[in-house]
Amino acid sequence: MNRAWGNFAQRRKGATVSSIVRPGLVSFAVSLFLCVFDAPLREVAAQTQTQAPPPPPSPVVPTWSPVELIESLGVSHGFAEYVVLPAIQFAVLLAAILTAVAYLVYLERKVAAFIQARLGPMRVGPVGLLQPLADGLKLLAKEDLVPQGADRLVFLFAPVIAITAALGLLVLVPFGAAWGTVTDINIGLLFLLAVASVGVFGIVLAGWASNSKYALMGAMRSSAQLVSYEVAVGMALIGPLLFARSLSMQEIVEAQRFTGLWFVVLQPLAFAIYFIGSLAETNRAPFDLPEAESELVAGFHVEYSGFRWAIFFMAEYTNIIITSAIAVTVFLGGWSFPGLETAVSWIAGTDPSTPLYSVVFTLATLGVFTVKVALLIYVVMWIRWTLPRYRYDQLMDLGWKWLIPVSLANILITALAFLLAMRPDQGGVFGLLEVTKNGLWIGWTGTAWFIAVNIATFTVAAWLLKKLNRTSWTTDIDALRRAEAQKRAGRLATATERGAR
């Protein structure tokens, strides 16, 4: 039983060799080229220099903060800023997110129902609105079973890891401007990704401790899946980070505000990779293999009951919220929206230092962020109820042979285009964008340049994928059949060979 993951590593190795090494070699060659021909390129650039339009001033940010209000109650500034306000914020956030999770489940059931030509929950409360409450109460009342032979301590502790990793991330998500966010650290995005990957321990330990083969297989699939897709997701985020020039979540949003462009325009391919990867990271269909109902019954949490099961469920939906929130922050402009400042000034005037302005602005940004995240989550649900499920080896193929090469190509081409577009005195060639002290300024020429580059990237990516995936790219059914027969023969040969040894 302990050997269940026998050939996972092997299968993955087979997939990686050609797909990882080749783009890597190409990128190495290109960087070598740039190092050698750096000086001549600059000279060429100095002659072709054009003058970019002057960048606009930095967008307004409200300066008043509730810290002042707390201070007026007689609390010292440091205590108010670093203890009282974050505590209030986190309490509100926790309550809001747990409610949101409960209602996401309700929403999921409603969306599924509407897609499937039925009504969904209708009985508990008006249009079933109290259904999450009833579900929660039911789960609380259930017996907390621990299977015979389970590793009791780990079994009981695993859901705690899952939910802690999920909820701990919330402090860094930029839900709104200024005090709409709990905290903002300069390695925000890195921290988010790092802590998010701790969540997989909850899943692996749950599967291991359950003493069930189905749970074990679910856990194994899940860990392999999360590890594989984290690479693609991480690399997809590098593209927009080139433009944001910061890992801080707030600064990523500010960068998009300052540029006036959402990074999805500059990095559509990275957004696609991130979105697909995040579906896999959160175990959503079509990548819901770890809990594939029809194969593994329920996967890693098959032995869990009652509220411990509910905790896994909550962790899963919290993770959906967080990955969607990261997508919104990095690609879709976060809490910013064109014309938001104007709309706020109609209500609260134009002075950003007044408390009224601060409150209205922050609430407005919270609203914008919520709507954006909700729309993205709707797409996630929509996909779940439309597509069939990938198989394990196909999932690995998609991760290692499609997403990772494309994300590598994307980084390479974007970085190159970025370098070329910078001003000569800042180390570039064409001078289509400018690094100012407020952030990166991209004029309309720069935007046009990057859109052209994106079209080129799509072409290159398509070419690369076609080269890498000769068999699975095709739409010729007979070719697919031959490929599948070959795979089957290969698997049988491996199994027989291992048996003989």
Place this chain on the structure above:
Amino acid sequence: MSSDAPNASEHVFEHTEMLLNMGPQHPSTHGVLRVLLKLDGETVVDLDCDIGYLHRGVEKICEHDTYPMITPYFDRLDYVAAINGDLVYVEAVERLMGVEVPRKAQYLRVILAELQRITSHLLWLATHALDIGAATIFLYTFREREEILKIIENFIGARLTTHAFRIGGFEWDANPEFERDVRAFLDMFPGRIDEYETILSENRIWLARTVGIGVLSAENAIDIGLTGPVLRASGVKYDVRRAAPYSTYPEFDFEIPIGETGDTYDRYLVRMQEMRQSIRIVQQALDGLPEGDVMAARVPRVIKPPAGEVFHTNESPKGEIGVYLVSDGTNTPYRLRVRPPCFVNLQALKQLAIGHLMADVVALIGTVDIVLGEVDR
């Protein structure tokens, strides 16, 4: 569990292999099938089916029941295609007695049998797609299946275990709205099949999950004794409705769809085509529905077929269902034996699955289309 059932100790395991017990309580084994998988990682190295969890001894019970009392047992063999089960039994008894069934009754039987074939294929599509992870199509097919079940309920009085026919014809004529309802369904249904095909037929994931999975050559399929769509998908044009015509099937114009390579995708395409062909048959039967009685005139009150034996086969949605009936002249059969298509088709599972991954096993159980009521009897 009986002593000859498969169990782990009979198998020799390498250090990289493990035994996975799939079922009888598992969402994808379509009832109470137990599959023992020998897995190397996720690759299926060996496979055994353990059946009998739904064994009720129907054949033995039938030896103690009078002929009309047996029909409901046939509802409960393939319980998702009860009418096809009824039909083969009723026709076997009629053949033994030499009863001539009126043509109107024959036409109505064909209509009902073909509608039931559609419901059976719809249920297959629903569960098969659900096993592969496409949850939504399940509800779509059940929406259409419900329409047919309503038609059947209005005519027969029951939805699933119908007990549709009497020996010699029908108890009652069709309800007045029958023809209108069926025509309404026929108008609506082809568009709905297109809808299913839009969701699945060219979906990349669906292709990846079905194309090349569980390939079965024609020779192999014949050797195992497969019948029905599973055989036809391997390229063998064998359909009892054409090969050994019964009822009024020779009067209808329809095609027998066949596949090329016998993989899961071919079996999917064949069944989708069969639904379209069933519509054609129902259409023709409805257009040419004769007038007259629905019950043969000279069926005695107490049915005592003359001593003798008969083997009668029909094309059920799952394959060739046969009834072997021995009469000793009394009012109960001396012996009744059912040739169940599901039982025979299930034997192909091992050949289909070895070398594929564990996730494919559920797809393959789905594609063979078994009903445990018929496998176990």
